[in-house]
Amino acid sequence: MKNETLLYDDGVHKCVMFSLEDEEHHDYSLSVNQFLIIQHGSGVLIDPGSGAIFGELYDAVSRHIDPAKLKYIFFSHQDPDVAGAIAEWSVSTSAQLIVSKLWTRFMGHYGLMDMGRIVALEDQGGRIKFGSDYLQFIPAHFLHSPGNFSLYDSRSKILFSGDIGAAVLSPQNLNKEVDNFEEHRPYLESFHGRYMAGNRFCRAWVKCVRVHEIEMIAPQHGSLFRGEFATQFLSWFEEVDGGLEQCEALYGCKQ
Numbered sequence: 001m002k003n004e005t006l007l008y009d010d011g012v013h014k015c016v017m018f019s020l021e022d023e024e025h026h027d028y029s030l031s032v033n034q035f036l037i038i039q040h041g042s043g044v045l046i047d048p049g050s051g052a053i054f055g056e057l058y059d060a061v062s063r064h065i066d067p068a069k070l071k072y073i074f075f076s077h078q079d080p081d082v083a084g085a086i087a088e089w090s091v092s093t094s095a096q097l098i099v100s101k102l103w104t105r106f107m108g109h110y111g112l113m114d115m116g117r118i119v120a121l122e123d124q125g126g127r128i129k130f131g132s133d134y135l136q137f138i139p140a141h142f143l144h145s146p147g148n149f150s151l152y153d154s155r156s157k158i159l160f161s162g163d164i165g166a167a168v169l170s171p172q173n174l175n176k177e178v179d180n181f182e183e184h185r186p187y188l189e190s191f192h193g194r195y196m197a198g199n200r201f202c203r204a205w206v207k208c209v210r211v212h213e214i215e216m217i218a219p220q221h222g223s224l225f226r227g228e229f230a231t232q233f234l235s236w237f238e239e240v241d242g243g244l245e246q247c248e249a250l251y252g253c254k255q
């Protein structure tokens, strides 16, 4: 299928990436990825996006798993390109909806009625068992959202990093995978420099991530980082200067 990439499949456990765009509000400089993990007929959907792609994504997911078998839907943070269709997904599945505790009270503004469906993540994150393996919610606060998590899948060793690793590059010019980090770096720099809160958070996240064995980093926007390119990305990201380092320039007035 077009807009669909199999990231991992060992016969028992499967990870799929969808790259569905809202045709009407298409952003020509930023692609959007959605992810699905399946094991033993049970599924986890990651950052399913806005209402504009709900129908298309529902159909795409249905080709792999009955959406009624989705056990969890994980929202890395509160943005509309991540959680905009939380109401639609809540009525069309019986999945538990996992999001930072910071955002639970705001989900009603996306039309979510049944707050009992939400699993609120504490700031330190945590781990849930998934089949014979586990999923780890790694704190990514202020990178960029103040209540933000990345998701590590212990079986595939894929880190679903949310907005961290996002490349500002039109979908037409985007390589599915990074094959030269230095060539890819310019597409990372402006986004991370402006959206990330500060270097201390970047370092804290990299430290938490390095605890795990990482085969691939899969961001919500842009290209995948596999193997050595994931390692190079982490080394680059821990040196990123974010908002805190640019405070004076951003505010303009004398501090």
Ligand SMILES: [Fe+2]
Pocket (backbone or CB within 6 Å): 077, 079, 144, 145, 163
């Ligand atoms: Fe975001």
Ligand SMILES: [Fe+2]
Pocket (backbone or CB within 6 Å): 079, 081, 082, 162, 163, 220, 221
């Ligand atoms: Fe995003």
